[in-house]
Amino acid sequence: MSRPGHATGGPYAPPAPRRTLTVPSSDGARLHTEIHGPDDAPAVVLVHGWTCSTAFWAPVVRDLADDHKVILYDLRGHGRTPAVGPGGYGTRALADDLAAVLDATLEPGERAVVGGHSMGGMTIMAAADRSVFRERAAAALLCSTGSADLPAESRVIPLRTPAGRRRAHKLMLASRAPLGPVSALTRRTLRYATMGAGASAEQIEACARIVHACPPAVRSRWGRVLYGLELTGGAARLELPTAVVIGTADRLTPLVHARRLASVLPDCRGVTELPGLGHMVPLEDAGAVSGRLRELVAGHLTAQSAADRPPSQQKRQKKEKAA
């Protein structure tokens, strides 16, 4: 089945990467990875969400790539990363892949600000305990995401009881129904489910093309992972400066998730609530996301003061001493 191409012009058209590479993950999955922007600029790694791809970050990359090295990759089965066998989907795989990309794309000793949207945010939580992540990530941005209880808290299907919502959203998440060609109906549905009332036609179109491009089988596999998600423990161990961004009209991962993250994160640097925005914040207000990323870069990456850098290094030194 042919899938729709991405937007070809305007801010939502994916910019051409300076370099692409294929990063092998620990189980052999081959991750399509792109590097945008100058090599010697501060690094930002961005992880897209469920049913999206590197194209999702287009407007954010356009904001950042002038003075940042922006690294993007496609999650398994998404974009140009091939799907894997049935056992290859899970939060462990998410963490493996992020660790592999960080390892492959950053120079020795180089650190990065890592941002994740939706399932990309969950990827960051899943990677919290990985030593590569602890060493390489200077700060994190969790955008439109949650750590657990997605099906019960989602408001896409607005049933009154949590049990009802859990059942209904399970069907939605696990569905293998093909979306078909981008049409007025699918655009409306997608806008309702994932975007705020103020989303422009261009944004909706870009979003629809990206989401339609995700194969239904992959969507369903990852949807099941989202259904049973429990990453609160990972969030609780994200011991790096972490900012949270959320749209107040998010139906997929409503505000309550952001508030819970704020409670759980050991070093939360504030929750930015963007009024009226839905789930697709990086498309709906790319400036807000890139702005927050810039702040994290400025605060924790380029200003590598001795006080800020160390958590992981101090620990390493201690470990060495102990050993």
Add this chain to the structure above:
Amino acid sequence: MAEREREHVRVAVIGSGFGGLGAAVRLRRQGITDFVVLERAGSVGGTWRDNSYPGCACDVPSHLYSFSFAPNPRWPRNFSGQPHIRAYLEHVTDTFGLRPHLRFHSEVQSLRWSNEDLWWEIGTASGPLVADVVVSATGPLSDPKIPDIPGIDTFPGKVFHSARWDHDHDLRGKRVAMIGTGASAIQIVPAIQPDVGRLSLFQRTPAWVLPRADRKITAAEQWLHTRIPATRAARRGLLWGIRELQVSAFTKRPDELGLIEVLGRAHMKKAVKDPELRAKLSPDYRIGCKRILLSNTYYPALAQPNVDVIAAGLKEVRGNTLIGSDGSRTEADAIIFGTGFHVTDMPIGHRVTGARGTTLAEEWKDGMEALRGASAAGFPNFLTIIGPNTGLGNSSMILMIEAQLTYMADYLRQLDVLGGRIALDARPEAVADWTRRIQKRMERTVWNTGGCDSWYLDANGRNTTAWPGTTAEFKKVTRQVDLAEYELLRPPAGRRTPATTEEVAA
């Protein structure tokens, strides 16, 4: 190290009544076996062990006043007596294998939160221990409240509280003064009236008393409930449903209760023919404002010639003479206090020292408040069963207890998910918000508008005990712990590093 000397458990449950035993069952079902149940007495049962006065029975039907996970098809009566309820709790203890967890004669003397170690240091009558989480199921009806009556020590006869009945003391033929007309007193009066010489009942406020639809549950019904469990479940469901439908009259439209008052008046009229006595016994407040009592034998007993109703409180005692607040004088050989319990001031509060170094009693001096009836701000990993605003006016407390146990189970699950040494402390603003919502709803309830002073209200007149909604609603709001309402506490930095280093190394 000091901590090696003390026993460490994951959870310490205080009390072994319905709340404590229920918590123990839930913990085991959650797969947690590293817990103890601390009990000050020598057997389980809590309120249903301590209250053994003559005539003691429950005024919620037994099929509803029992655990949903431990149904008993063989309840002997609609409203079973204390011995049966106590036996039921013993049976639950055995069936669910709770004996190994029980520590009798282990009254909790002190509970102190350690900000360093993030655990509770517990001093008990049987030695110290530390626990990550404390579940306080001490119950609102556990510590008898005896008013301070001048001259009570000059009284030469026997004095005791209804919850500490002295079964060795023979009341036959004696002149007995009963103080109070609450739920215990109205069960005691008809039970002892035929035996005592003279019974003087001191009544500050008359209670509304409704007929008690009590009867034996026939052998055929018991057989049916045993053979076809669905019939027992249906019976419970019906008892529950009826009570759920009554709730709105208590919480939203107290005027509807006026219809029930007609029943109450007719009930009294049938048994009490003397208009003077009837006047004394007629309440002047809306029914439901104080606990509604159920009895078919109370009014007939009061109409007996050996009973006096003194429509006054007890003011003073001079030797054998009891002086009422109306100046009346009564001679007595024994005094029984049916004056209730410390409900609004949770006595364990004085022994619990939280994260800020203050006691729960100090924090609650202006009224109890806890998030979802369970968590008080500044008292991390401390959950109360039957905490503030979880009481009911018309249905089974076991339903509320089970809802709170669900919350407790999720609390422990969340702690496991978060992993490591972490504690949850309710955010003060979340507690305040919860309390504000409850108090807002409380405004139009019968407890606040009915024109009476009751044990639901604390010293400031605020209702900190009752739940202003249905049990289904409470179940819904206590289904899960919302981490947004809690602050996560982690060990101070110096203590955290070693553990993290290991993780990095691993």
